[in-house]
Amino acid sequence: MGKKIVIIGGVAAGPKSACRVKRLLPDAEVTIIDQDSLISYGGCGIPYFVSGDVSDEKELRNTSFHMTRDEAFFLKAKGVTVRARTLALSINRQEKFVLVEDLTSGAQESVPYDNLVLATGARPNILPIAGADLDGVFTISDLHKAMAIKDRIARGEVGRAVIIGGGAIGIEMAEAFTDLWGIETTIIEFMPQVLPRLVDWDFARMLETHLRESGVTVLTGEGASSIEGEDGKICRVVTPKRTIEADLVVMAAGVQARSELAQAAGLLVSALGNIVVNERLQTSDPDIYAAGDCIEVKNIITGKGGIAPMGSLANREGRIVGDNIAGIPTRYKGWIGSFIMKAFEHSIAATGLSLDAALAEGFAAAAATTAQSDRAHFFPSQAVIPLRLIFDLKTRKVLGAQGFGPMNDAVLARIDAAAAIIGQGGTIDDLSQLEMAYAPPFATALDALNATANVADNLAAGRLRYVSTKEFLNWMEDFTSQPDWVALDLRHPNEAKSFVAQCGKDKWLSLPYIEIRERHQELPENKTLLIICDAGTRSSEIQIFLDHVGLVNNLVLGGGFNLIRRMGVDWWPK
C-alpha cells in the first residue's frame, strides 16, 4: 500500500482533502478521524434546515446524486476510511502517529501517518456572561444542535427567540425563526450595525430596515449583559437598555479556531489562535498540513493573516492540500472575503474590504456608490441594486465591493465579477472595461458594475465630490449641524414637494434636472448645495455643470434617494 494519510476533521476541508488525495494517489491509505457521529455535511445549510426549506437533516449530508455521505459511503465510493466518534488526543510528530480515543468504547490507539491534515475547524464563541450555560442557549456549531433547535420549535416550545450576534449566521437564523415558524425574534448586535466589518454602515442599514419590515426586531450597539432563567431554563436576555423575554437564545458571536491539538504538538499558531501555514498549506511541520476554519489565511488585499471561516474556502483549501500531498505543487493565493446572504426577500453581498476596513488598513480609500437598475429599465422585472466600490485613490486598485438587491442572482453576478478583478489585482479601469454580458433581460448596456467603476474614476480624478450618506442623514435630523447646507432636489417636482413642505423652501430646493441649465441663476451662491436625485447619476452631471457656472460649493449624494429610501429614515415625509 501507499502513503498513510490521516485527516483530523470530517466536515468540509477534511473530506475534500481526503477525496482529492485518494483520487491523485489511489494507493494511499486515507483515514478521516472525527469525534462526531455525523460527518461531511453542508453546515451552511443549517438555517435552511431549521426554517424547514430543507426538510430532513440527511439532505445536508447527501451528495447531489442523493447518497448520504456516511462512513459506508466514503469507504465504498471513495476508498476512504472514516473513524467517526473518535477523538484525536495528541500528535506525536517524532514517531508520526496520532493518539485517538474511540468515544464509544473508550479504547485508545495510535494511528500512524506519513502525512497528517488538521481540519479541526472552529468553535463558536461563548460569551462570558451569566446564564450562557442555561438550557435553551444554543450555538450553531453542528447538526446535532440544529436538530435540537428544530425539535424544540416543532414541539411548540419556542414563541420568542433572541439571537446574540448580527453576522450572517445570526441573520439567517432570524429569517428561519420568523419566516416559517412565526417566532418573535430579536437580533442583538454589540457593534453599531449588523454585518460589522463586512459591509459599510449604509448597506447594513438597508438590510436592517428590511429585517425590521420582515418582522425581526434588530437592536444594534447593544450587547447581552446576562441571560436569566428559571429552574435552569432560559427565560430572558438582559441588555444595558432592556430585558427581552426568550424561550431560546442563539449565540452567533463569531468563531475561534480549534487549534489546541496543533498547539500541544508544538506547531506554530498565531496570536489569535489560528494554525500558521505556508502557501502550500503546510504547518511549521512540513509533513503536517492544515485547512479550513482552523488556519490563518492571508488576505490578498492587505497581506495580513486572519481567520476566514467560510465553507467555500474550506473546500478550496482541502483540494490544495490534496494536491500538495500528492506531489502537485499548488499554491494558495489567499482570500479576499467574498460573501453573500439571503435575508427574506433581499440579498446582500460583498467582497474585499469595506470602506472602514480599507481606511483602517491605511489605504487611500474612497467609495463610489450607485443605485441603478440591474437590467434594462424597460424590462418588466428590473429592480434597483445599490452597489458600492471601494478603491485606492493613488493606485486606483479595486479594494472591495458591496451590493444589495432583490432575492435573485443579480447582486451575486456583480460581486463575483468584482471579486475576480480584485483577486487579479485589477484597477477601476479594468472594472470599467470589464466586458459583462448584456441583453435587456439581464443587464443594462453599461452594466451597473461598470457604471460604478466609472463613478469611481470620476471620484479619483476629482471630477465628482460626495457628501456621505451619514453626513446627509445627520443634517436631515438636525439642520443646525450644517447651517449652510441646502438640498437641491433634481427629481420631478411631484417627488420633491413633500420634502419642500416638510423642510421649508430655504432648506429644500426643488429644481428639476431638465431645467437646471436654464434656471441655475435662481440657486443661492452662499450655500453648500447637496445635489440629490434618485440614483446619483443626474446629480453627478449637474455638479459638473454647476462647477462650470461658478457654483462650485456643492456635493453629490451618491446613490441618491434610491439608497436613502431603502435605508428607511424616520423623517421620511408621508
Next chain:
Amino acid sequence: MGKKIVIIGGVAAGPKSACRVKRLLPDAEVTIIDQDSLISYGGCGIPYFVSGDVSDEKELRNTSFHMTRDEAFFLKAKGVTVRARTLALSINRQEKFVLVEDLTSGAQESVPYDNLVLATGARPNILPIAGADLDGVFTISDLHKAMAIKDRIARGEVGRAVIIGGGAIGIEMAEAFTDLWGIETTIIEFMPQVLPRLVDWDFARMLETHLRESGVTVLTGEGASSIEGEDGKICRVVTPKRTIEADLVVMAAGVQARSELAQAAGLLVSALGNIVVNERLQTSDPDIYAAGDCIEVKNIITGKGGIAPMGSLANREGRIVGDNIAGIPTRYKGWIGSFIMKAFEHSIAATGLSLDAALAEGFAAAAATTAQSDRAHFFPSQAVIPLRLIFDLKTRKVLGAQGFGPMNDAVLARIDAAAAIIGQGGTIDDLSQLEMAYAPPFATALDALNATANVADNLAAGRLRYVSTKEFLNWMEDFTSQPDWVALDLRHPNEAKSFVAQCGKDKWLSLPYIEIRERHQELPENKTLLIICDAGTRSSEIQIFLDHVGLVNNLVLGGGFNLIRRMGVDWWPK
C-alpha cells in the same frame, strides 16, 4: 465657446460620447447629426417591444427616470444639439467640416468641427436572393421597422413568420413572435447550428431543443434560396429542402459596418469594411474618432481586429472617445465577446472564444464541460447549469466560457466572472481560486465555475480523458461506428435500465458508482469504456480508479447525461 465637436450617429456610441465630452468640457459645442427622426434608443430592446413586454416604443427611448431622449431633452438636459433627419453627405478633412443635408427641407449646409466622431453604426445584411425586396421582408435595424412589424402583427396580418438567421436577434424575434402572439415561427440558419461561432455545437443544440419545445421550428444547415410573393407581397420562403409559407420574413443574417462616409473621406477602413482606429479610438485622421458598430475592434484574446456590434461595447467606446477628446488619455483594451440571451424559459451565455474558434486560431485549445447545480443541491430552487471552459493546454490561459441554464441570473454570474478573468489574461488556476460569493441559496460551496476550472486543470494535467459529446452521440446512433465501445453507466440501476434494455447488455453496462471498487473485475478488458453519470463528476473519479486497476482504456462523457438530456436525442428511451 470651446471646441466644436460633431458626432455623426445618434443611437448608442454617438450620444454616449456626446454626453461624456460635454460633461468633461462644459464649454464645448456638441452636435449630434442623425438621418433618423428617432435617436438614442435601446435597439437591443426591439424584440421585447415586438413581443409586447415593452408596450410603447417610447420606453426604449426613455431614461431610467422616465424622460424621452429626444432633441429637446438633449438640448435642455445635456446642452447637446441634436440635428435629427439630417444626412451627413461628406467630410472635408482639410477644412474640417461635414456637409449635411436636412432631409425635410433638402437644404445643404457645412457643419464645422474641431473633432469629429463617427458613430455611424452598422446595417443588416440583405441576402442577395430573389424576393428580398418583397413587402413583408424586414430587417431589425431601427425603431421604425420594429413598429411596422408590430403593427402588422397587431392587425392580425401575420400568422406565419420565417426568420432567416439563427443568431441572437433572430432567436429573440422568434420568441417575441411565438410567445405572446402565437405566430407559427420558423428559424432558418445556414450554418449547422444556431448561434454559430458564439457557442459550441452541444450548447447550441441545448438551445435548439428548448426552442423546439417552445414551439419554434428550427432548421439548421439550411439557407433561404429565394423568397416568393404574390402582388409584391411575401408568401413563402424557399430552401433547397422545402417551401415554408410565411406572411412575414425577418432577415437577421448579420450586419455590415456603415463606413462609406469614412471611406470617401480617405480614412483607413479594414478589408471587411470597418473603420480602423487606434487604442484611443482615433481613426487614421487624429482629429476624427470613431466608436460603435462601425469600427474594427481588437479581440483581446486573438489580437485580431473585427466587427463587434454590441450595444454594451458601443456605450463603453463612446465614453472612451469622450475622454480622449477632452484630453483624458484613455485606452480601449478591446473586446472578448461576452454575450447573453433569454430564450423562453432559459438563458444562454458565452464569453471569449468557442472551442472551434480557439482551435481555428491556432490555440492548443481544450474544453472542460460540467453540468452541476447552480446552488446548493438541497436548496429548493436549485437547477443544473451546464458550463464549459475553453482553455489553452500550454499556457493554461482561459480562452472562453459558455453556460446554459434557467431564465434567471445564475448563468450571467458565472459568465461575467469568467469574462473578468479572461479580460485580465488569467489562467485556469486563477479561475479555480476565484473567490465567488457563497451561501446555499446562491451557489455551491465550490461554485460550479470553480469546479469547471478544476476539471480543466485535470484535463490539462492529463488526469482526465474525454469522449466528445459528438462522438458519443454518433456512436449512440450507430454502434458499428466504434464497435469496441461500451457504455459504463454509473447511475442508479433504475436510471440505467431502459438504456440497457434498448442497447443490449453488451453495449450498455450498468454498474453503480458506489459498487465499482468492489465489482470492477466484472468489466471487460478488451473494450473502450465510456464512463457516464449525470454531471460527469463521478465519471472522472471512476476513470482514475479504473486507470489504477489497469483498465486504462476508458473515456469520460463530460457533463454526462445532464448535458445529453438537455440536448434531446431521438434514441432517448421512453
